[in-house]
Amino acid sequence: MEQQAILILEQYEQLKVISDPMRTKMLMHLIEQPHTGQQLAQKLDVSRAKILYHLRELEKYQLIQLVEEEVRGGNVLKFYQAVARGFIPADHLLNLVETKKATRQSYVEVLDRAKTRVLTAPERSFAPRSSDVEDWESLSFQQELRLTPEQFLTFTKRYRELLQEVEHDASADEADKKLYYVMATAFEIDAPLVQADEEEGHAGN
Numbered sequence: 001m002e003q004q005a006i007l008i009l010e011q012y013e014q015l016k017v018i019s020d021p022m023r024t025k026m027l028m029h030l031i032e033q034p035h036t037g038q039q040l041a042q043k044l045d046v047s048r049a050k051i052l053y054h055l056r057e058l059e060k061y062q063l064i065q066l067v068e069e070e071v072r073g074g075n076v077l078k079f080y081q082a083v084a085r086g087f088i089p090a091d092h093l094l095n096l097v098e099t100k101k102a103t104r105q106s107y108v109e110v111l112d113r114a115k116t117r118v119l120t121a122p123e124r125s126f127a128p129r130s131s132d133v134e135d136w137e138s139l140s141f142q143q144e145l146r147l148t149p150e151q152f153l154t155f156t157k158r159y160r161e162l163l164q165e166v167e168h169d170a171s172a173d174e175a176d177k178k179l180y181y182v183m184a185t186a187f188e189i190d191a192p193l194v195q196a197d198e199e200e201g202h203a204g205n
Helices: 012-018 021-032 037-044 048-060 097-120 149-167 196-203
Strands: 007-009 064-072 075-082 087-089
Touching (some): 007 012, 012 048, 012 097, 021 037, 021 048, 021 075, 037 048, 037 075, 048 064, 048 075, 087 097
Parallel strands (some): 007 087
């Protein structure tokens, strides 16, 4: 099965199904590669019966599908995979509470998967090359920006374009390329995490 890049969710029932935190966790794994119910049960530390229930719900609303069956030791192993690498609500579903809940949960799961990537990456991934961080083959930072919504959208568009540009750059020999994990989240917040500048300003008055 060839996964779609994005699936537009047209049904309210589809949106409601993926707003469940457990199903979001399962989808994150099934986006990456096919799994059996037993494999998901082990990874998520949940009973197989509960996993199979959620798999049936996800399959019922065409969010995952059976991609392979394998007979092993007299048992039939069923492998499921997400039909797309991303799921976006249709315009008529955007203002629903379930949409906000599902979107927030998907961000939480992306961050959780990033943590797993960090913990399972090889030691060499975090070996500093020099005292200059710009020479390191790793990157980790947080930044709070004061922007207009238009500036923010311009930034996110340029960021996506940059990722596509470097991914499809044919100037480097394939044999010299390594595999890097890149993750980013960005969203509006109510208050800055660090208020040092404002506090210093008050102290100086």
